[in-house]
Amino acid sequence: MVGIGPKRPRSRKGSFADVPQNLLAEIKHFEDIFTVGAAKLKQVSDHFVKELEKGLSVEGGNIPMNVTWVMGYPDGDEKGTFLALDMGGTNMRVCEIILGEEKGSFDIIQSKYRMPEELKTGTAEELWEYIADCLKQFIEYHHENQELSKLPLGFTFSYPATQDYIDHGILQRWTKGFDIDGVEGQDVVPPLEAVLKKRGLPIKIAALINDTTGTLIASNYTDPEMKIGCIFGTGVNAAYMENVGSVPKIAHMGLPPDMPVAINCEYGAFDNEHIVLPLTKYDHIIDRDSPRPGQQAFEKMTAGLYLGEIFRLALLDLLECQPGLIFKGQDTSKLEKPYILDASVLACIEEDPYENLLETRDVIEKSLGIQPTQAELEMIRRLAELIGTRAARLSACGVAAICKKKNIQSCHVGADGSVFTKYPHFKARGAQALREILDWAPDEKDKVSIMAAEDGSGVGAALIAALTLKRFKAGNLAGIRDMGSMKTLV
Ligand code: GLC
Numbered sequence: 001m002v003g004i005g006p007k008r009p010r011s012r013k014g015s016f017a018d019v020p021q022n023l024l025a026e027i028k029h030f031e032d033i034f035t036v037g038a039a040k041l042k043q044v045s046d047h048f049v050k051e052l053e054k055g056l057s058v059e060g061g062n063i064p065m066n067v068t069w070v071m072g073y074p075d076g077d078e079k080g081t082f083l084a085l086d087m088g089g090t091n092m093r094v095c096e097i098i099l100g101e102e103k104g105s106f107d108i109i110q111s112k113y114r115m116p117e118e119l120k121t122g123t124a125e126e127l128w129e130y131i132a133d134c135l136k137q138f139i140e141y142h143h144e145n146q147e148l149s150k151l152p153l154g155f156t157f158s159y160p161a162t163q164d165y166i167d168h169g170i171l172q173r174w175t176k177g178f179d180i181d182g183v184e185g186q187d188v189v190p191p192l193e194a195v196l197k198k199r200g201l202p203i204k205i206a207a208l209i210n211d212t213t214g215t216l217i218a219s220n221y222t223d224p225e226m227k228i229g230c231i232f233g234t235g236v237n238a239a240y241m242e243n244v245g246s247v248p249k250i251a252h253m254g255l256p257p258d259m260p261v262a263i264n265c266e267y268g269a270f271d272n273e274h275i276v277l278p279l280t281k282y283d284h285i286i287d288r289d290s291p292r293p294g295q296q297a298f299e300k301m302t303a304g305l306y307l308g309e310i311f312r313l314a315l316l317d318l319l320e321c322q323p324g325l326i327f328k329g330q331d332t333s334k335l336e337k338p339y340i341l342d343a344s345v346l347a348c349i350e351e352d353p354y355e356n357l358l359e360t361r362d363v364i365e366k367s368l369g370i371q372p373t374q375a376e377l378e379m380i381r382r383l384a385e386l387i388g389t390r391a392a393r394l395s396a397c398g399v400a401a402i403c404k405k406k407n408i409q410s411c412h413v414g415a416d417g418s419v420f421t422k423y424p425h426f427k428a429r430g431a432q433a434l435r436e437i438l439d440w441a442p443d444e445k446d447k448v449s450i451m452a453a454e455d456g457s458g459v460g461a462a463l464i465a466a467l468t469l470k471r472f473k474a475g476n477l478a479g480i481r482d483m484g485s486m487k488t489l490v
Helices: 021-034 038-056 117-121 125-140 189-198 210-222 249-255 283-287 296-303 304-321 343-351 358-368 374-406 418-424 426-438 458-474 482-488
Strands: 080-087 091-099 106-114 154-158 206-209 224-231 236-243 260-264 411-416 448-452
Touching: 021 260, 021 374, 038 206, 038 374, 038 426, 080 125, 080 458, 091 125, 091 458, 106 125, 106 374, 106 458, 117 125, 125 418, 154 210, 189 206, 206 210, 206 458, 206 482, 210 236, 210 260, 210 411, 210 458, 224 296, 224 374, 224 418, 224 458, 236 296, 236 374, 236 482, 283 296, 283 304, 296 374, 304 374, 304 418, 343 358, 343 418, 358 374, 358 418, 374 418, 411 418, 418 426, 418 448, 426 448, 458 482
Parallel strands: 080 154, 154 206, 224 411, 411 448
Antiparallel strands: 080 091, 091 106, 224 236, 236 260
16 A cells, blocks of 8 residues: 555554544543553463363363364374365365475465355355365366375364364364354264265365364474464464373373373363453453354454454444544444454554554545544554554463463464464564563563464374374374274375
8 A cells, every 4th residue: 555654663652642632531441441461461371271270170161171182293204195174264275285205394285265254154064065165176176086085184173172083073162253053062074074975075084173283283393392383363272282191081091191182272262251351341242242152252352353343342332422522424334334344454554654544544444434533543543552452462361371381481382373474563462461471581582482383274284184194003093983994094
């Protein structure tokens, strides 16, 4: 975008000189409700540690702490060709990954498909058929007339799933705005395999994985310092490696206590009880009007899916409760439409380099059909900053909690997702929050550093499929169901 006017210094506080007193008071109110200080971050993180523990117990808690049956990190001799199917929150991706001879090396080809919005609230059949169609298109292009029954598929299904085995997964509940009847409480592997078979694709799912687990494994494959895999995108979540002995809910299986097992935390569900999170009335509205009220409390304050909606609700509140204060004489009807603004609008506002907030004006006009005054633009900029900063600071609590729980003093954290990769200042704000929570001395370098991950949902899925086959071959059968299929694949 082309703009006129001087560029703003990077971290300018905002120029409120010309903002009228009554609007300033509202900005101050937003600052009060959206700012999360160090003491609160620590309180949230401490409660988070307890909730992680609870999720591993037999009784369970809000955070599912799902056992993934990924029993350790790759050692580098994983080789072969794999398919990966990535069903995230926004896109569908089909990949073919060739794990190479050298440790950490791989080749990938992929096709990406935007998931139609209506699919998210459609029928189960429509979902499985859509996925099968994407896969079929990919196969026809890259593997026409080839034998497919020996090509293992890693299915990245990034929703909470109970796994008694790595090659199945019962959807606990939909997250990220999905609401498809008849899938919750069901194993998602058989219906997908059935549709594939119907389409003439005899492909076997060697592993069902979560994007965070894939991120953990793919990141560790190229950097062994990576001990946590995180997604900050449409949803938020993390995975890390636990010892079987620290997971009381699988004690009955009698596995060696020092055996590693990756845990998909599903910590978007942290504090569903609303004990510690600093919720605003906008967070309550988002929850109330979502397809699954009472679920994903932490995610609803921090994930990309919700940032634009929090912003919209705050503006709408100002418009309705203080008549005439903002957007006087403008058509504000678009502001009434839920989810009309996505996180990219906030990102664009926060990125606006111009003193006169020209790009902010543009994006507000384009998305809402409103032409804000200069004072309103300053308010809008500050509001975006507050919501983006709150999300980044709260996000750090999950990472800090895993470090505290595992007594990790220093490590790398592999992170992916649109908010992490595209939202301005997210990384720096998260790093600052970690520093405050973990009490590093001002002259100390970051001991836990959150960095860009390898492609977890593609390469990670392939690696996990490879690890599973390797384990099967070695006779370590914990968490493997379909021995017949595994035999065909090895
Ligand atoms: C949601 C899903 C979780 C996923 C995360 C990031 O929280 O429930 O499985 O890892 O989004 O995509």
